[in-house]
Amino acid sequence: MPPLQHVTDSTQLIRWGVIGPGRAGARFAEGMAAVADAQLDAVWGRNREKTAAFASKFGVGQVAESLTELGSSKVDAVYVATHPDSHADLCIEMLAAGKHVMGEKPAALNERELARVLAVARRCDRLFMEAMKPPFFPLYKKLRAYLKTDPIGPVGFVRAGHLDATRPPEYPLFYPELAGGSIMGIGPYEAFLALDWLGALKRVQTMGRVGAVGVDMLALIQTEHEHGMAQLHTGLDLLSKGDALLSGPRGYVVLHANWWNPQRATIYHLDGRVVELDAPFIAGGFNYETEHFCQLIRGGLRESPVVSHELSLGMARMLEAARLELGVQFPGE
Ligand SMILES: NC(=O)c1ccc[n+]([C@@H]2O[C@H](COP(=O)([O-])OP(=O)(O)OC[C@H]3O[C@@H](n4cnc5c(N)ncnc54)[C@H](OP(=O)(O)O)[C@@H]3O)[C@@H](O)[C@H]2O)c1
Numbered sequence: 001m002p003p004l005q006h007v008t009d010s011t012q013l014i015r016w017g018v019i020g021p022g023r024a025g026a027r028f029a030e031g032m033a034a035v036a037d038a039q040l041d042a043v044w045g046r047n048r049e050k051t052a053a054f055a056s057k058f059g060v061g062q063v064a065e066s067l068t069e070l071g072s073s074k075v076d077a078v079y080v081a082t083h084p085d086s087h088a089d090l091c092i093e094m095l096a097a098g099k100h101v102m103g104e105k106p107a108a109l110n111e112r113e114l115a116r117v118l119a120v121a122r123r124c125d126r127l128f129m130e131a132m133k134p135p136f137f138p139l140y141k142k143l144r145a146y147l148k149t150d151p152i153g154p155v156g157f158v159r160a161g162h163l164d165a166t167r168p169p170e171y172p173l174f175y176p177e178l179a180g181g182s183i184m185g186i187g188p189y190e191a192f193l194a195l196d197w198l199g200a201l202k203r204v205q206t207m208g209r210v211g212a213v214g215v216d217m218l219a220l221i222q223t224e225h226e227h228g229m230a231q232l233h234t235g236l237d238l239l240s241k242g243d244a245l246l247s248g249p250r251g252y253v254v255l256h257a258n259w260w261n262p263q264r265a266t267i268y269h270l271d272g273r274v275v276e277l278d279a280p281f282i283a284g285g286f287n288y289e290t291e292h293f294c295q296l297i298r299g300g301l302r303e304s305p306v307v308s309h310e311l312s313l314g315m316a317r318m319l320e321a322a323r324l325e326l327g328v329q330f331p332g333e
Helices: 023-032 048-058 067-071 084-096 111-124 138-149 187-198 286-298 309-325
Strands: 014-019 038-044 077-080 100-104 128-131 157-163 201-210 216-225 228-235 244-248 251-255 264-269 274-278
Touching (some): 014 023, 014 286, 023 038, 023 048, 023 286, 067 084, 084 100, 084 111, 138 251, 138 274
Parallel strands (some): 077 100
Antiparallel strands (some): 157 244, 216 228, 251 264
């Protein structure tokens, strides 16, 4: 990970607000306890009772009555944790109000919507980053460092997937109007992994199955990149193990389940050596990306060198291409 530059005050307190007191919002709040010099000061939700319960559970001082109130509050940064159909508009509203914004994955409905968010971030001179956890986990950083000293050669193939049939029918991913579907669920992590190891996207081929509810229930995505190819799968009515493979000419890495919350990897070298890496995560794991985001703010940066705008656009492009190939379009697209 490249070092941050222009750090002005590495201990400046960063005050946060959250939009969307749901599951991701709760994990973000849980992680905040493990982030140095940062605190969760405000929350806004459209359901007053749920929002008040969230505030009381996590000790959040301000329950904003409206988005305008949150936008004019003293928080420096806002984490947007609603469903993907509303990500772009909410991120834009907070950026325009002068806040730095970390938006949950997928950052927007599609590439066009994400471009709109990025344009506002630039115009308002604010930091925007898609909340993409894996690269900030201790294991992922340990693996990157390990492969520098004991390489397997350039990774040329990535395989990653997860089929999850455990979700109840009311789960948001089953609703096209919330921009659901398997591709929008675990797909962003898969897109990240492929782009991070293989570089810019050149081509996408997708096979899959759309369910009666109108979202993709199974997607098999093959992608070609600058430096190799990937096979990715995601689904909502079958079960599989969520592990991933990074393959190089002199060895391969298995990122053990769940690879998007990585804490264990095995490296198999061509010469027969097998190396185990372990690095457990703490506080639910949202703390690492939050810590990174706080450091970017303190350094006066407007883009993450790890989850760059170009990387997020690449993820959005890949997910949109895969979805459109299966004929899945969302209201308003
Ligand atoms: N990074 C991760 O590990 C991780 C884990 C889980 C989810 N996610 C991502 O987080 C996002 C939310 O998922 P979730 O599982 O947390 O969903 P969730 O539990 O249903 O929570 C969503 C929250 O957003 C609110 N909301 C939804 N649409 C809204 C809108 N248009 N305006 C205002 N508030 C709105 C909901 O309010 P109501 O309660 O009133 O409906 C709820 O508080 C998704 O993009 C998902 O992919 C990330």
